[in-house]
Amino acid sequence: MLDRSESALGTVLRSRFYRSAFLSLLIAGVGLSAATPQLTLFLVRDLGTPLPLAGLYYVTNVASPIAGYIVGRWSDRSHDRLLWFRICSVVGAAGWLLMASANAVWMPFVISTVALSVAGGSMAQLFAACRDELSRHPTRAENRVIATIRMAFTTGWILGPVFGSWFGGVFGLRALLVATAACVFGAIIPLGRQRVERYDDPARVRSVERRRIDHMMPLLVFTAVCVLAMTGDTIKFGYLPIYMAEQLHVSDSVRGLVIGIQPLLELLLLPVVARLADRYGPMRAMTVGAVLGLSGNLAYALSTSVAGLFLGQVLNAGLWACVGALGVSIAQHLYPEGAGTASGVFLGAIPLGSAIGGTIGGIGVAAIGLPHVFFIPATLTAFAIAAFTVLSVREAHALADSRPDRLAE
DSSP: OOOSSOOHHHHHHHOHHHHHHHHHHHHHHHHHHHHGGGHHHIIIIITOOOHHHHHGGGGGGGGHHHHHHHHHHHHHTOSBTHHHHHHHHHHHHHHHHHHHTOOSTHHHHHHIIIIIHHHTHHHHHHHHHHHHHHHHSOOTTHHHHHHHHHHHHHHHHHHHHHHHHHHHHHHOHHHHHHHHHHHHHHTTGGGTTOOOBOOOOTTSOOOTTTTSHHHHHHHHHHHHHHHHHHHHHHHHHHHHHHHHHHTSOOOHHHHHHHHHHHHHHHHHHHHHHHHHHHHHOHHHHHHHHHHHHHHHHHHHHHOOSHHHHHHHHHHHHHHHHHHHHHHHHHHHHHSTTOHHHHHHHHHHHHHHHHHHHHHHHHHHHHHHOTTGGGHHHHHHHHHHHHHHHHHHHHHHHHHHHHHHHHHHO
16 A cells, blocks of 8 residues: 655665665765776776777677666566675676776776676666565655665765775775775675565566567667667766866866766755656656756857856756656666566666767767767757657556556456
């Protein structure tokens, strides 16, 4: 039975598993965000990788959705959902240790493709376990529960880059990668020996064909649309600092403030977005988020001052708050027979969006320059808005069709 009065924070605080998941994501977020911005520097400075080749490192992210799908399928066949979370975390820790000991240019590319793509499945399976718990103990605040837990990872991404810059400067980049391995493995510790049994809805009729690709089409379409909306983020991180330094001639501190404001705003907006989704529907909220993302990219593209870039960051924080708070929940609802698969496919597609965005950015900057390159992700986000609108209408029709059935019950 749904509890109308229960708050998301109260739900998280009363549940040992939710508290553990929060701490786990915080530890993992700090470790991953500490190392990620330093990887290109590690490739160039420590391994002597040519800069153009180092930029191709993020193309290895194309393996993430494949690994996420495979791990998700295995998770959906396992009784204990946290088993695959632990396996992925151990694989990830081993991958970062291998990265720290790499002595050849090709090694990080192979390690990222094979080990770190699998490691990305740990977060997906943790959210799949959250879905199992929410299915077992339903609440009207489910979007806010997920958003509250997701805030831990976002907080990690605010703290991690600061820690990584300091730690790498004092102890070296290889030591930083070892510390990241420790954090990835340490994410297992808060969960201890807890088990989360896979939830099987007794009301859902199982059929031999239930996992056919046509059943996954809504999930795949939604994920592809989200990738379209997310492509501008990699372009922003790669080229906005260059634009500010070389064309706007702003100071290092102002550049850091512009880049750092988005994750902080995203953290503050996560519970707001989740509350709006609980009231108006998650797909409608995602559509609004895409509109904010389009506006943010246009602000970048048309900006001739730091003020315009600040505005773009504020608007894009709204998009990423929607993706962070609602994306995995929507994916799980679109493919309810496989929460692990849905989580793995969606969260695995986020690094894929980074790879696509990096490719588009490199070609776009060469073709039309800065800041006009942001017209490209703005155009892609416009297509995403149209697709989200269609999905929102279909969601509304599906809810309307289900009401007579609920009344009959």
